[in-house]
Amino acid sequence: MKFKSIFLSKAVPGMTLARDILDFSGHILVARDTILTDKIITKLQFYSIQSLTVRIDEQGNITTDAVPMDSISQESHLSNIRDTEEFAQFQKKFYGCVEYFQNYLNNVIHNDAPLDVANLLHFTNDILETSRNMIHLFDMLNCMRNYDDNTYTHCVNVALICHVFGNWIKLPQEELEVLTLCGLFHDIGKLEIPQSIIMKPDKLTEDEYNVVKKHTLIGYELLKDKNIDERIKTAALMHHERLDGSGYPHQLNSTSIENFARIVSIADVYDALTSKRVYRDPLCPFEVLHIFEQEGYTKYDPAYLVVFFEQMFQTYVMNTVRLSDGSEGMIIMLNKHSLANPVVQVGNQFIDLSKNKSLSIQAII
Known part of the structure; x- marks a missing residue:
């Protein structure tokens, strides 16, 4: 068997691994x-x-084979809600906030406008008030x-989030309010990255990925002289740092990453993976x-992480x-020590996915 080493940025669905990929502990x-x-590459x-x-x-x-189906495309388990006036109002306010935020940030970046965080919080609070509760x-x-x-x-x-x-x-x-603003500004540096890279439908090259990684440094530079809480600036800089030192831009470890940046990193990855991208459909939350x-x-x-997932998955x-x-079945109960594998009722049968390793949740419908 012949084989070749490639960067992950060059990997595409259909390629076959010639060697095991190990984690940092050798597993x-x-x-x-x-x-x-796509999901394995993600x-x-x-x-x-x-x-x-x-x-x-x-x-x-490089040889390519037919790509196995990871899962049936996720259907929204809230399709009925999409037809309600309540959702129409939420969507209207949400996109109104996005449009304002876009115009506002462009003015900050290109005209060095001051940051009016109170007005930005007004827009996010307006969306939050449209919602009855956190669930x-x-x-x-x-x-x-799916958009x-x-x-x-x-x-x-x-x-x-x-x-x-x-x-x-x-x-x-x-x-x-500070944490909310940390989330709002965490990716501001990406606005200075060419959109041809940000919206590229294919996997990024190594050089393109290195350009994208600069957004944390760019974001910090854009914010460092603004009259805002320091944690907003450090969240923009540190939200891709990881406790084991594998992140970027400075490979910080657990003792150096600011707390709000730690929270933003979880919200950032969760939203990115559960949202549609030009190269893949949204992943199921499970x-x-x-x-x-x-x-x-x-x-x-x-x-x-434990608080985030224990609270959030109660909603399912x-x-x-x-x-x-x-x-198809209904989630009856969560397993505290294996939240991704709840107890599901299928007909008259109760299946504990933490014990039945041959089954997993593929979509919420």
Whole structure:
């Protein structure tokens, strides 16, 4: 068997692994002979894998095979909500906030306008007031997951998620506002990255990925002289740092990453993985949780991660899901020590996914 090492940025669905991919502790992350899919590549990106070894033919060309179906495309479990006037009002206010935020940031970047954080909070609060409670807010956001979002939409999403997160950890109002603004401004540096790279439908090259990684430094430079809380600036700089030192731009470890940046990093990755991208459909929240449970506790603050997922996944109890064998059932109860594998009722049968390893949740319907 012939093989070739390539950068992860060059990987595409259909390639076959020639060697096991190991995590930092030496455990197999993805086994040899696995055919790559979009979701496997996303998983490797999440785990900061830089290169991999794939099969090549006798002429030295990388071989590709038919791509296995990771899962049936996710259907919104809230399709009925999309038809309500309540959702129409939420969507109107949400996109109004995104439009204002876009125009406002362009003015800040290109005309060096001052930051009026009070007005920005007014717009985010207007969206929050449209929601009856935190669970309802996630319902509304999940209704919009099939629309390919841009940097501005992503920033508003992360700001709202941070606000909910802050309520879950019982931050006082002033701190809650700062955390919300951390989410709103965390990706401001991406606005200075060429859109041809940000919206590229294919996997980025190594050079393109290195350009994207500069957005944390650019974001900090744009904010450092503004009269705003220092944590907003450090969140822009540090939200891609990881506790095990595998992040960027400075490979900081657990003792150096500011707390609000730790929270933003979780909200940022969750929103990115559960949102539609030009190169893939949104991932099911349970798929995202499974990735976090397998690998996230070395990279993200466990204290924040546990609170985030325990609180958020309570919102999915009593929802209907599709399992990997095509059957449909209702989530009856969460497993505290394995949130990605709840107890599901299928007909008269109760299936504990933490014990039945052959099944998994593929979609919320």
